[in-house]
Amino acid sequence: xxxxxxxxxxxxxxxxxxxxxxxxxxxxxxxxxxxxxxxxxxxxxxxxxxxxxxxxxxxxxxxxxxxxxxxxxxxxxxxxxxxxxxxxxxxxxxxxxxxxxxxxxxxxxxxxxxxxxxxxxxxxxxxxxxxxxxxxxxxxxxxxxxxxxxxxxxxxxxxxxxxxxxxxxxxxxxxxxxxxxxxxxxxxxxxxxxxxxxxxxxxxxxxxxxx
Amino acid sequence: xxxxxxxxxxxxxxxxxxxxxxxxxxxxxxxxxxxxxxxxxxxxxxxxxxxxxxxxxxxxxxxxxxxxxxxxxxxxxxxxxxxxxxxxxxxxxxxxxxxxxxxxxxxxxxxxxxxxxxxxxxxxxxxxxxxxxxxxxxxxxxxxxxxxxxxxxxxxxxxxxxxxxxxxxxxxxxxxxxxxxxxxxxxxxxxxxxxxxxxxxxxxxxxxxxx
Numbered sequence: 001x002x003x004x005x006x007x008x009x010x011x012x013x014x015x016x017x018x019x020x021x022x023x024x025x026x027x028x029x030x031x032x033x034x035x036x037x038x039x040x041x042x043x044x045x046x047x048x049x050x051x052x053x054x055x056x057x058x059x060x061x062x063x064x065x066x067x068x069x070x071x072x073x074x075x076x077x078x079x080x081x082x083x084x085x086x087x088x089x090x091x092x093x094x095x096x097x098x099x100x101x102x103x104x105x106x107x108x109x110x111x112x113x114x115x116x117x118x119x120x121x122x123x124x125x126x127x128x129x130x131x132x133x134x135x136x137x138x139x140x141x142x143x144x145x146x147x148x149x150x151x152x153x154x155x156x157x158x159x160x161x162x163x164x165x166x167x168x169x170x171x172x173x174x175x176x177x178x179x180x181x182x183x184x185x186x187x188x189x190x191x192x193x194x195x196x197x198x199x200x201x202x203x204x205x206x207x208x209x210x211x
Numbered sequence: 212x213x214x215x216x217x218x219x220x221x222x223x224x225x226x227x228x229x230x231x232x233x234x235x236x237x238x239x240x241x242x243x244x245x246x247x248x249x250x251x252x253x254x255x256x257x258x259x260x261x262x263x264x265x266x267x268x269x270x271x272x273x274x275x276x277x278x279x280x281x282x283x284x285x286x287x288x289x290x291x292x293x294x295x296x297x298x299x300x301x302x303x304x305x306x307x308x309x310x311x312x313x314x315x316x317x318x319x320x321x322x323x324x325x326x327x328x329x330x331x332x333x334x335x336x337x338x339x340x341x342x343x344x345x346x347x348x349x350x351x352x353x354x355x356x357x358x359x360x361x362x363x364x365x366x367x368x369x370x371x372x373x374x375x376x377x378x379x380x381x382x383x384x385x386x387x388x389x390x391x392x393x394x395x396x397x398x399x400x401x402x403x404x405x406x407x408x409x410x411x412x413x414x415x416x417x418x419x420x421x422x
Contacts (some may be wrong), residue, residue: 187414194225
């Protein structure tokens with residue numbers, strides 16, 4: 001089932017889960033799909049489809065149990081187990097992402113960071129030991145890391161991505177402002193911040209009719 | 212025409228343009244659509260469609276003039292004029308984004324930054340003066356800023372977004388890990404970093420068949 005689920009569904013489930021956690025802290029025990037939908041800014045039908053996609057059988061008549069639903073999504077996303085992440089590039093963006101993940105994504109463990117700057121390697125930055133990039137082929141398989149975050153300048157992104165994939169990485173979150181060429185069995189999520197800013201600036205500069 | 216162009220086309224044009232600039236520096240004068248496509252990891256047909264969408268008439272038989280094409284895309288994106296950006300939230304991510312935009316997105320001007328932490332306000336951080344959030348209703352219209360980047364914790368994101376929109380902002384790039392409810396005439400680009408990481412971790416944890 002997992003392999004057929006659309007990436008955007010996984011992203012929405014991640015959001016639902018964080019919303020459910022916030023409700024749990026507030027002591028909410030049951031929620032209807034339309035309440036979840038309203039907080040997530042999607043339609044109730046979308047919420048029900050997404051929950052059906054993970055085979056979750058709630059009882060919408062009385063509303064979903066927040067506790068059980070949060071737990072089901074967590075197990076589906078695999079975040080009931082530790083998920084190791086490698087971060088490549090400890091420049092401004094890389095360091096900020098490391099700090100961000102530590103504070104906002106506690107279910108991920110930044111197992112190793114890599115940089116080619118000797119002033120950064122051998123040090124712990126944002127709670128994460130920084131290794132030279134030459135150590136990638138050794139550390140990635142030894143730690144069983146399958147997920148990497150790239151925060152590199154465009155020049156070195158493809159080479160580093162190739163090195164990571166050769167070392168066993170199966171998914172890359174790419175913040176380098178260049179597209180990457182990867183094997184079909186490696187999941188790639190591009191986050192070109194400049195392109196996003198161009199997009200927003202472009203559409204904020206002119207009148208628009210609705211979204 | 213502008214109002215009908217799809218956001219993803221704008222993002223690709225932004226990428227083409229950065230690729231063309233790199234070629235210009237290398238002294239390349241002409242390129243075929245398949246060469247642009249190959250660097251951008253899209254199909255040649257996609258490149259031709261995107262360039263037609265901006266009404267650019269090249270001469271694909273001899274290849275596009277890199278200089279003229281770069282110039283046309285720039286004019287279309289509006290980056291031949293200064294585009295003012297406001298950055299709200301000068302925590303780790305906000306500071307990194309400011310530094311990133313200064314170094315990687317020189318065609319944007321970080322006109323003003325805002326934070327509610329008195330230890331940050333009144334100082335210049337990453338080349339950008341940081342004002343208290345109370346100054347948003349005054350500075351945004353005075354500077355004619357229409358584009359804002361949100362790098363805030365989830366709790367304060369919606370309130371800040373409302374304040375920005377009331378002040379005249381028409382486009383928001385949102386890095387806060389919560390959805391935002393905005394008027395239909397405001398362009399919103401959500402960049403939920405945690406959801407992206409969940410997505411990549413999810414699909415890197417299992418065998419997949421192709422992309």
